[in-house]
Every structure is written in structure tokens, then in C-alpha cells.
Amino acid sequence: MQKVFTNIRTLYIVADKSTHKKQGESMQNPIEITNAYLRISKEKVVEYGSMSALQMSEFDEVIDVSGRIIFPAFCDSHTHIVYARTRESEFVDRIKGLSYQEIAAKGGGILNSAIDLQNTSEKVLYEEALHRLQQMISQGTGAVEIKSGYGLTLESELKMLRVIAHLKASVDIPIKGTFLGAHAIPLAYKHNREGYIRLIIEEMLPNIAKENLADYIDVFCDEGFFTVEETDKILNAGAKYGLKPKIHANELANSGGVQVGVKHKAISVDHLEHTTDIELECLSNSDTVATLLPTTAFFLKIKYPDACSMIRKGLCVALASDFNPGSSPSGNMSFVMSLACIQMGMLPQEALTACTINGAYAMELSALGYGKLCEDSPANFVVTNPCQSLAAVPYHFASNMIEQVWIQGKKV
Ligand code: NIG
Ligand code: FE
Helix, strand or coil: CCEEEEEEEEEEECCCCCCCCCCHHHCCCCCCCCCEEEEECEEEEEEEEEHCCCCCCCCCCEEEEEECEECEEECCCCCCCCCCCCHHHHHHHCCCCCCHHHHHHHCCCCHHHHHHHCCHHHHHHHHHHHHHHHHHHHHHHHEEEECCCCCCCHHHHHHHHHHHHHCCCCCCCCCCEEEECCCCCHHHHCHHHHHEEEEEHHHHHHHHHCCCCCCCEEEEEECCEEEEHHHHHHHHHHCCCCEEEEEECCCCCCCCCHHHHHHCCCCCEEECCCHHHHHHHHHHHCCCCEEECCHHHHHHCCCCHHHHHHHCCCCEEEECCCCCCCCCCCCCCCHHHHHHCCCCCCCHHHHHHHHHHHHCCCCCCCCCCCCCCCCCCCCCEEECCCCCCCCCCCCCCCCEEEEEEECCCEEE
């Protein structure tokens, strides 16, 4: 039995089969068809076109979506959804005037989450992360990357990565797992940074590789966290196990993280709030995605990354939620789109491209058809509420414009 979605106001295919990312100006032009149909069979897209060309068969189940828009499910390429507890008291501290760095320097922040996580069982971590994941899927997310980095001991980093492996086996969307042991220097190593980096390289990485628990490696290369030299060393060690980097760079300061990421052929460098022409030039000569996380800038009240300059420079820009308890306690990609448009000046089409195909590219999933809706793509897409145009999604900020979510050809 095939399903045919008819009378789609605008169908966003985004890109054809051979296009795996969109850079620069081409982000403005995701492939779209007005007054369209979309035919799916089991878990795949089989055909699409304009309504005037639709040939019905007696085996079709028709789903009339008049007045609605269909686009690929969001591909959220940067999250930290395995965590033990929220950090609401730090939120209040920041309202009272403390900065994210001041809280971290007092032993709060990531170190707080690490203590909580070390004291929480794998079972509870799994159940809570699964709940967050299901909520994200219900908000339109159809592929996700999840990082470790709240363990900060061999045992607890492995625990986090096992939770991620368990999540992979529990849901119908693809998940990529990233090892982020270098998220912060744990308290026990406060006066022995080298000792912690040795632990990452000599103990954590070999054990992770033995159980095949990670797809990527990440380092928080930023002021007060890990230096460029330390990042270089950790990424070299990860490469020995075939782990490609996706790194945190230039969130709190101009850290040199972009350059070291590009040197190691990082899949993506993420955050980029503090970025100059030098970093843009470096990225434009690379295949590394610039992943922007506007909900983090919103929640921490820091400056937004300069998305327009990046697009003008021809970069491949992706958007992600950074869902985590400290700097972005939300995985709502529609709101990410709203901030991208309202605060960073991206056009709705550019924001859609960044949240779909480019996010998929930043997880090496676009060649498998994720983040677009061409033939053979997984039938992972959203149907909006009735609206005039794609712009309605970012325009109606903080209200839900997603009426239906379809994953692998099944309605969620
Ligand atoms: O992406 N920047 C580093 N990591 C997270 C925040 C982690 C936390 O505060 O718990 C981020 O913003
Ligand atoms: Fe992050």
C-alpha cells in the first residue's frame, strides 16, 4: 500500500539525490514544488511532483493536506541530551548577574552535571534521555547527534556512551554518538590537566573503541576549557581509532578552535559566536560545516554568530539545538529557525536548508537521503499547520506550527 499526500501547498524536496549539502547562496534555494503531491511506500519516498501530473492508482491511500507545507524532518546535529538533572539554580544565578564562565569557574556548570551524572544509574539516564528524544521527534526532529561529556571519568563516560547506544536501538531515527570526554577538566584533576588528558587518550579512547561506542570525537576548545594544543593532541589520539572530529569552537572567545578543527578535517566546527574573517577564510577552504546554535546565544545572552557573513562567504551553514541542561534546555528546532531568522538575519529558506540537508551532512547522513525528500529518501518529514508560506514556521515563534510528524513512513 502506498500513501499519497495531495494538495500540498509547498513541498520542500530541498535537494536532489546527488546533492549532499548546500553552501552559500544556494542555501536560499531549496528545491520546492507548489501545489504538489508526495508518494511514499513503506519507509521510503517513491515519487513527487505537481498535482497536475498525479496519476492515482487503486492501491493509493490518499492523505489530503490542503493548505499545508511539507518539508524534511529536522536533522539536529549537535545535542547533549543524556544528562541527570536540570540546572535551574544556575539559571537563576545568571538572572541575578553571574556569567556562564563565572558559574563554571566556581565549580558549577558542566562539573555540576558531571557529579549528578556519576550518581545516576544507566537505566534512569536512558529513560530520561529517551523521553527528551521522543519529545524532539514529536517536534519534528528526524535525525540527531548526541554527545557524552558529563561523565568525565572512564566509568561514567562509558556509561553515557552506552546510554546513547541503547537510544540508537530504541527509536526509528538515526543517531550519531560523539565522545566528548574533553568537555571540562574534572575537579579531581584541577591541578593536573595533563593527567586528565592522559586519561582521555590512554584509558577512555581505547575502551570506547573496543566497544565501538562512538562515531565522532569532540573537544570544547574554548577559553577556560581546552587549549588548541590540547585539542590537537586529543584529536590526533581520536584519529588513531578512526574518530572524526566535530568540535566546540569560539563560543566564549576566539579560541583557535576553527583552525585546529579544519586542520583535522573536522566534519563540523560548532558555535562560532566569536569568529572573524580569518576563521571564515579558513572554513571556506575546507569541507567543514559551520554549525550554529542560536538557542545557546539566546539562553546565555551572548552575541549571535554572524550567519550572514558565513553564507556570503560561501560556507555550508547548519543549525542545531545544542539541547543541554546548561546553555540550551530545549530541542525545539522550529524555535532554532525562529532565532536564526529573527536574530541572525537568515531567510526562512536558508534556515530550513541549515536545519535539514546541512544538518544531515554534519552527521554524514545526507548521502543516505536524510534532510531531503528525493526518491529513496527515508520518509521522514513534517506537515505544518495550514499556512501561507514557509516563513510561517519561524514567524510564529514559540508556537507549534508542526501538525504531523512522519518517521520512516509512519505517523508519530
Ligand atoms: O554546547 N559549550 C559546551 N558545552 C555545552 C554546554 C554544556 C553545559 O553547560 O552543560 C554547549 O553550550
Ligand atoms: Fe554543545
